Each structure stands twice: as structure tokens, then as C-alpha cells.
Amino acid sequence: MTSVVGTFAEALVDFVEYYFGWLLNLLGRVLDVPLDLLGNVLYDTEPLILIVAIAAISLLVTRRMITTAVITAAFAIIHWMGYWNSAMITLNMVIVSAAVAIVIAVPLGIWAARSEFANPVIKTLMDFMQTMPAFVYLIPAVIFFGLGVVPGVVATVIFAMPPVVRLTNLGIRQVPVEMDEVAESFGSTEFQKLTKVQLPTAMPSIMAGINQCIMLSLSMVVIAAMIGGGGLGQDIVFALNRVDVALGFEAGLAVVLIAIALDRLTQALRDGGNGSELRT
Amino acid sequence: MKSLDDEFHGIMTAGLGSLRSKVTKPFRNALESIQASEGDRARMEAVFDEAENPLDEDGDEIAIRVRGLSKIYGKHPGRAMELLAEGHTKEEVQNLTGNNVGLYDVSFDVKKGEIFVLMGLSGSGKSTLERCLNRLIEPTEGQIVVEGVDLTHMDDDLLREVRRRKISMVFQSFGLLPHRDIKNNVAYGLELQGIREEERLRIAQETIDLVGLTGYEDSYPEELSGGMKQRVGLARALATDPDILFMDEAFSALDPLIRNEMQDELQKLHSRLGRTIIFVTHDLDEALKLGDHIALIKDGEIAQIGTPEEILRNPADDYVSSFVRGVDSTKVLTAELFMKKVTDKVRISQGPRTALKILRSSRRSSLFVVDHDDRLIGMVKQERLIRAVNAEGSLMDAVITDVPTVAADSLMKDVIQIMVTTDFPIPVVDGNGILLGIVDPSVAAEAYSEGEAIR
Numbered sequence A: 001m002t003s004v005v006g007t008f009a010e011a012l013v014d015f016v017e018y019y020f021g022w023l024l025n026l027l028g029r030v031l032d033v034p035l036d037l038l039g040n041v042l043y044d045t046e047p048l049i050l051i052v053a054i055a056a057i058s059l060l061v062t063r064r065m066i067t068t069a070v071i072t073a074a075f076a077i078i079h080w081m082g083y084w085n086s087a088m089i090t091l092n093m094v095i096v097s098a099a100v101a102i103v104i105a106v107p108l109g110i111w112a113a114r115s116e117f118a119n120p121v122i123k124t125l126m127d128f129m130q131t132m133p134a135f136v137y138l139i140p141a142v143i144f145f146g147l148g149v150v151p152g153v154v155a156t157v158i159f160a161m162p163p164v165v166r167l168t169n170l171g172i173r174q175v176p177v178e179m180d181e182v183a184e185s186f187g188s189t190e191f192q193k194l195t196k197v198q199l200p201t202a203m204p205s206i207m208a209g210i211n212q213c214i215m216l217s218l219s220m221v222v223i224a225a226m227i228g229g230g231g232l233g234q235d236i237v238f239a240l241n242r243v244d245v246a247l248g249f250e251a252g253l254a255v256v257l258i259a260i261a262l263d264r265l266t267q268a269l270r271d272g273g274n275g276s277e278l279r280t
Numbered sequence B: 001m002k003s004l005d006d007e008f009h010g011i012m013t014a015g016l017g018s019l020r021s022k023v024t025k026p027f028r029n030a031l032e033s034i035q036a037s038e039g040d041r042a043r044m045e046a047v048f049d050e051a052e053n054p055l056d057e058d059g060d061e062i063a064i065r066v067r068g069l070s071k072i073y074g075k076h077p078g079r080a081m082e083l084l085a086e087g088h089t090k091e092e093v094q095n096l097t098g099n100n101v102g103l104y105d106v107s108f109d110v111k112k113g114e115i116f117v118l119m120g121l122s123g124s125g126k127s128t129l130e131r132c133l134n135r136l137i138e139p140t141e142g143q144i145v146v147e148g149v150d151l152t153h154m155d156d157d158l159l160r161e162v163r164r165r166k167i168s169m170v171f172q173s174f175g176l177l178p179h180r181d182i183k184n185n186v187a188y189g190l191e192l193q194g195i196r197e198e199e200r201l202r203i204a205q206e207t208i209d210l211v212g213l214t215g216y217e218d219s220y221p222e223e224l225s226g227g228m229k230q231r232v233g234l235a236r237a238l239a240t241d242p243d244i245l246f247m248d249e250a251f252s253a254l255d256p257l258i259r260n261e262m263q264d265e266l267q268k269l270h271s272r273l274g275r276t277i278i279f280v281t282h283d284l285d286e287a288l289k290l291g292d293h294i295a296l297i298k299d300g301e302i303a304q305i306g307t308p309e310e311i312l313r314n315p316a317d318d319y320v321s322s323f324v325r326g327v328d329s330t331k332v333l334t335a336e337l338f339m340k341k342v343t344d345k346v347r348i349s350q351g352p353r354t355a356l357k358i359l360r361s362s363r364r365s366s367l368f369v370v371d372h373d374d375r376l377i378g379m380v381k382q383e384r385l386i387r388a389v390n391a392e393g394s395l396m397d398a399v400i401t402d403v404p405t406v407a408a409d410s411l412m413k414d415v416i417q418i419m420v421t422t423d424f425p426i427p428v429v430d431g432n433g434i435l436l437g438i439v440d441p442s443v444a445a446e447a448y449s450e451g452e453a454i455r
């Protein structure tokens, strides 16, 4: 039924599985570390204590009372509806996936911005990654990592990475030439130019990318329930199978509430990126 | 509710910001001192200490000497240079090779401590030239010697030190870092020098005071007007205590009033601090006002170099005269040029009778009175002299001491302004009050017609 293209993709996956299985195995174990660490905190802490902690964190990050109230309320409602455990599993995956995606994507974006050779390659790769339907990532992920949380995280990282790469690249490229001249004429090294001029100037753009990355992570983590990711996604899949409107709506609402909370939090980072947060 | 929230936000932001900066300070300081590279600095200073400043024919020190400087933008600069050497024009070279000629065979000397203006139409190569001087743009050919040191073959580490300590730049659209407050913008160059935070903020504060921005240390660039932003740009450039300042159309983005103010300010700072300044502009009035020497650039080549007066009086070619056409020369020409020797003066010790005699024989209505060091005391007129003679008084009784004077470098436009309120020649005095000469009302017309002649 498939053409040679599909056969090639399959062969490639087999090839990777056969020769780099050990590497993928290692990668899975590495990803397990932050998942376990953060998971221990999220799963084992009293929900009420966690909600207070979340309130404190959002107060520190957003430095706004109204936004803090909104974020706190979102988690309180999730708890009240009885989706706390699922929500924490989802949150765990989102935070780890987004963090890994950002750690990989920002340097990639910087590289793309500073190298005319790397730029088209990375750009094409990102186009490919972003337009490929999200579900497709699940297939090799399952082959490489089996069922569970780790393949979900890997698929999410790939899916959520492109906007950060793109907007980091764009942000740095949009730094006015005169700014580069300022850096150079005052005797910056390349590293100083990057850290003192380009990155801070590009920060609003990078933060916008990070915000998008987190939102994409959330949507992908829900989809990853199909390969055993668990969490709210699993509730939704379950509701879908049983055509349970009430369960489906509540679990869906919980996802929306997490989305709102995460959006407000990273929005604050982005606004801060325009000045206050990164100002010295 | 909203405003309360905003206030809360402000307080939290400030508090967290200062907390964070305290926590990260040791790390930042450590990182910066690693990057400061004292070795390169010592090497750079040794190189400059060893070098001897070239002198020009007047024996003045030369800060920057440029010889045969060319810049070709494009892939085949060698071919383009050959064609240019064969006498092809910029356009021909561009058509033949697809390369853009930025500069071709430019040579000049900049004296230490002067303001040297690069002027020309848009696209003539002013910015290219200035950026070649600190190798922000790598020249294709030619030599740049700064304080006796050849920059053209300098390695990157040394060149970086030169940029950190010897030369700094002011930019047309200011180039302030939006995420830094004013004091940290001004301290930027010092930070790159590896100076510790307390010290560099102290120097930044001094420089901020110097450019008249006291009180704005904690503001952000977006909160300042254009003129204030450029003061910050100037302060940032001055903070590193450079010997040489590059200013690329530094005042072009400002409106005329502020621009004038900034020009005056720059002149004041320049006479106080005495740095060598290379000032790029496309505005002749600005060039004439600021420049000790002006280089007119046309299509990447120098059309003429000279003092403002030389350029106004003897434009080298049509390009230059098309530039100076329409200039009000009284804005440029100084009193010195129109000054005449004082033939009719009297010493205070000579007494009223002698004064009256001199006055009558001079066929003037007034006479200047000086002391025996030739210092101007005032002026006498016939009427009061006669009264003094009749009353057997001294010459001093007849002297009007309240006489307007001008300096040798006063602009004619100012002199003429004084002239229209008086009916006697304007005395020109030096800093010690010594009478150098007079500017006669008749020359007002001459000054104007001089402008006409240039036109």
C-alpha cells in the first residue's frame, strides 16, 4: 500500500533502532531522571501545599496579584473537579518536555542566526518538524522507546521545539546592524556580543517562542496519551471511547485551565523580556 | 484594583531586580574579569608606548594617518582595484565587475585634538571611511596609523583592546541597549574593559553628570527624548576615556533646535576634554560649525580637504562649490578675517588734549583708549573730550568704558548683530583684553558680498 517513500522511512527507523538502539535507550534513561524528580514533587506533595507553592511562584514570576489569583484559581478548580492526579502527570510531562525543547532549541536558534550555512538546513528541518502531523511522531517514538511517558516526552520535544528555534533565530537576526556595530566598536568578543547585546535585545522574541513552545507541549502531551502517556489525555481518550460527555468536558476543561495558567506565567516572562525581568 | 496591582508590580519588580543583581554579581564579576584579558591590554599599551606619533609639517602631532585607503564591496576586489587604477570610474567598475566601490585611494592626516569632519552626499562613503578606521569594515587596501601604530595588520586581540580603550563611537540612531538603564548603558564600555561594577558605575555617574543627564541614571532609553538619548550615546563613548571619538551623523536624527544645542555642547566638551574627533555629517552648516578641518568626499574619493574657510573661499571643484553654494558665509567667517589694524587710538597717559588732536586728524567720531600694555580701556568721543579739556580734567573722565567687544574667532554674524546697534567700529580683543584690531562697519557689506561671491 505504501510507496517507496514509506518503505524508506521504515528502513530508516529500523536502521536507527538497530544501530542506535543503545543510544536511544540511554536517552530514555536520561529523560527519566527529571521526570522522576519533578514527578516525586508533583505526585507526593499535598495538593493544598502545592497550590500554595504555585501561588507563590506565580507571584514571583508575574509580580501581579490578579494574574496570580487567576493561576491559583485554575489549579484549585482542577483539584475541586477531582482531576488533580491526572493534571499533575500532564504537568510533569509538559514541564520536562518544554524544558528539554528549550534547552535544545535556543542554541539551535542561535546557531541558525549566526551561520549562513546552518540557517537553511535548520530552517528546512524545522519546517518539516512543524508541519508533520503531530500523531506521526508517535509511531517512531513507540518503536524506539516502547509505550509510556518517555516516548510521549520525546515526541513532544520534537513537536514543540520549532517555534523557539524560529523565534530565537528571527529575534537575533532582527537586532539592528547598528547594535552589532555598537558591540564590536566597544571591543566585544563574539561571546560578549551574543550575551550582552544580541540575546537581551532578542529576548522578547525568544520569550514569545518559549510561550508557544509550552502551549504546543501541552497539546502534544494530551495526544501522547494514545501511546500510554497517561494524565488528562488518558481521561480524554477514555471519555472518547465511552462517549462520556461529562468526563470528556471536565478533563478538557482541566487542560484549558492548565493552558491558561501556563500561558499567563510565560506571558509574564515575555513581557519581562521586554525589560524589567532582564534589566540589570 | 488595577492601579493597585500595577503599583504592586512595580515594587516587586524593583525588589526582585535588585535582589537578583546582588545574587548574580560575583558570578558576573568573575566572568567579566576572565574576559577582560589583561595580557592583551598590556600588549596593546606596550605597542602604543613604543610607537612614535608622526608629526605634520607644522610639528603638530598626528592622531590618525590614512594612506591609500580603499574599500571594495564584493567578491572580486582585486579586479576592481586594477580597473580603478587604470582610471575607470566607479560606475564603470560596478558595471564591469559587479563590485561596489566604497572608497578609493583615500589619504589624509588628522591632527591630535582636532575635530575632523567627513562630509559628502548620501552614499559617498563617509560611513565606510569611518568604519574602516577602526576596522569595523575591513579595508581592501591601504594603511591606517593611529598614534603611530599601524592598525591594518593588527591581530584581533589587540584590535579589540584598541576599540575598548582608544577609540569609541557615537551612532546616528543612538544604539542604546534597550534592556539596560542609563547608567548601565553608559557603563557598557567599561564593563567590556573588565572594570568592577562599583567602579564602573562611579565612572558612569561622573560621565552622566558631564553630559548633563544627572537624575536619569535609572531611566531606560525608551523613556528619553532623542537629544537625551544621544547624550547617553556620547556619555557611553566618553566613559571609556578614549583618545579618539568617532561620530557618524550623531546629530542627524535630532530636530534642528536640539541639534544646535548638541553641537554647542560637543564644542564645549571638546574644548574641555580635548579629544580627537572624527565627525561624519552630510550637513555643511554642521561641518563648518564643528570642523577644524573638513574632508569632502565624493564617490569614495576625497574632493577637498581644508579648514572651513579654505573650503568656502576656494572650492576645489564643482562638487565642492555645489556644496558650499547657498551657505551664509557670515555664519562661518570670523572677525579675524575682516579685522583691520587700529590706526586711531590713544594711550590713557597721553591726556585729553592729545586725544582731541588725534581724533580731529583722524576724521572719525570716536577713538579707542588703551593702557600702555595696549589693553582696551574704552572709547572717547569729541563732545566729552572737549568738556574734559575745558574742565582741565583727565582723559579718564571722558572715557566711555562700556564698549562692546568681540574676540578674533567670533563669527561675523554675531559681529554684525552688534554693529547694527552701534555707530563705531567694533574692537577685537584677545583673552587678556588687549586690542588686536577693529572691524569697521563698512566690512559688514563685504562679509555679505563674500557670501555672494561664493554663491
Ligand SMILES: Nc1ncnc2c1ncn2[C@@H]1O[C@H](COP(=O)(O)OP(=O)(O)OP(=O)(O)O)[C@@H](O)[C@H]1O
Pocket (backbone or CB within 6 Å): B073, B074, B100, B101, B102, B120, B121, B122, B123, B124, B125, B126, B127, B128, B129, B282
Ligand atoms: N555592505 C555593503 N555592501 C555593498 N555596498 C555597500 C555596503 N555598504 C555600503 N555600500 C556602498 O558603499 C557606498 C558608500 O556607502 P556609505 O554607507 O559609506 O555612504 P555614506 O556616505 O555613509 O552615506 P549616508 O549618508 O547615506 O550614510 C554606497 O554606494 C553604498 O551603496
Ligand SMILES: [Mg+2]
Pocket (backbone or CB within 6 Å): B126, B127, B128, B248, B249
Ligand atoms: Mg552613513
